[in-house]
Amino acid sequence: MQFIIDCWNSVMGDPTWFYLITTIAKLALMFILLLLFVVLSVWIERRIAGWIQDRPGPNRTGIPIHLLQRFGSKEKQPLKKWLEYFGVPANSWIAKLCTWLRLDREIPLFGLIQPMADGAKLFLKQEMTPSYVRKGFFIAAPMFVLGPPLIAAAVLPFSSSVDTCYGAINMCVANLNIGVLWIFAFSGLSVYGLTLAGWASNSKFPFIGGLRATAQLISYEVAMGLSIIPLLMMFSTLNLQEIVQNQAENGWTLVPLWGEGLSLQRWVLLLPMCISFLIFVTSVFAEANRTPFDMAECETDLVGGYHTEYSSMKFASFFMGEYVAMVVGSALVITLFLGGWSIGLGADVCLADWAKAAAITGSDQAATCWQSILGCCAGWIVVLLQFVAFIVKLVAFVFFFVWVRWTLPRFRFDQVMKLSWLVFFEIAVINILLTAAILYFIQ
């Protein structure tokens, strides 16, 4: 035991190993988080779509109890047996509740595993590669769609940093000083996937879909990039972790209610920030290829768009790539505008102070056992709370994405391009000048 602890200490004491191990752990966490969120957002999407259209959505997928019979259980209705075992009468409200929850037929999961069932279905489908496609590109295209958003997510901070006895861990996979640029670079890369898919399919509708995707993504990339320049001017950093830290201390970009956020300058800056927010959110919708901007795959005029010729897991990777892009886009919006992991109302600063104080008391000789445990965990508790805040915001924003999708009809392609080049581009440029003026004149 002592040997293991010694080993651990010496490995973690080495800065290189410490960095490597923590980074891999964060990487795994972020990856799992994203994939879980993809699954969750598919579920959210379908449930919300159902509710908005006055129907339940997929609420049935559970683990059917007749599976137990397959595995040798003789009992047809285990529920009855269990109720009898616990002495619950068959017509009591508990029994009724159980029947209402369909416990007599399945272990209910409220449809939560529907996406997994869908995934399994897609996995088992026949993999078709038409003979006329360009094989290499055809196979590479789905990876280009799924990969870049996953890489882009590396710079997203999902919590603040925590001090351990070996050193500080910054809760984002790569704390790059060019975080924002990194995200733009990689989310721009995913357009190659769509274009390649359209072109390699060697078929006209995918081709048109791919072309549309290219045109649309490039135009919205411009509007998107320009729209957050005011924000970067305000924070004067490109590091996402620092941006969030700043927001935690001085008020979220859109909710400047504490810290320096109460100054006149920040309140005047709210106007350009709101404009930025609108443009940015719209562009994120367009970038993620979501309705009302899903020109690349609008099934009414393009069969299935760029992935018409794809089937089975290749199709699933397009599907997933889209949802990853949506999740990463939402995360970026909340990171830039809604405070990322920050809990808000100045609570972050208080919590950080509390954690520091607890650590000092904990390391004191006179500390009780309870205090020293608290001293060790305080930092982690704070990080966990912030992580929860991040997740809550992310879910809320994914809900917003879905909500918009089931509300707005699709734009026409020329309207989409017009909106980007004739409206957003101009407004974004003016917005930059406006922000510069405000920053210069109002101190």
Added chain:
Amino acid sequence: MSYTPIKRPKFSLADRIYIVAIAKGLCRTFKHLVLALTRRSRHREDFNSKGIGLCMPFPEQRWDERLPEYYRGAPTLVRGEDSRERCVSCQLCEFICPARAITVTPGEVDPASPCAKQEKAPKEFTIDMFRCIYCGMCEEVCPEQAIFMSQEYLITLTDRDKGIRDKETLYKLGGVRKGLVNKWNDHK
């Protein structure tokens, strides 16, 4: 002028910015969401729906008594009121069936039987329910009004062989139709 050009409405700036319209739309859909979740959707009573929104949760609650008369369920063979097999095995349904679900093996009618005049009756008549697409072409084409679409829509099989319905099954499902087809009477 033979036509009148449509007057396009002139949109104000507020309309063209969309934001108000989008907000209104979002409110509308959110209202639907809330109403569906609190089980107060509009027209809910009309459907007597027990699920979320307007949905009837299927196996528990069924639409059966609202099935329209013209509903096209599984095709079945029928007998006349005189319990005569109406089918004369002309095989028109077999030829028209787009899914090639029907197979008719024509046979002769016993000369001693009361409906000997029709001469032919199916020896075997199978409908493959795995193939049938419930199009109703067979019912449409039959010159003898012998094949009808029933209201049966729930065909859940646990056994593949049961999917191919033979003559007995089809007659059992079809039952007896009112209204005589008189052309095979002795008097005609």
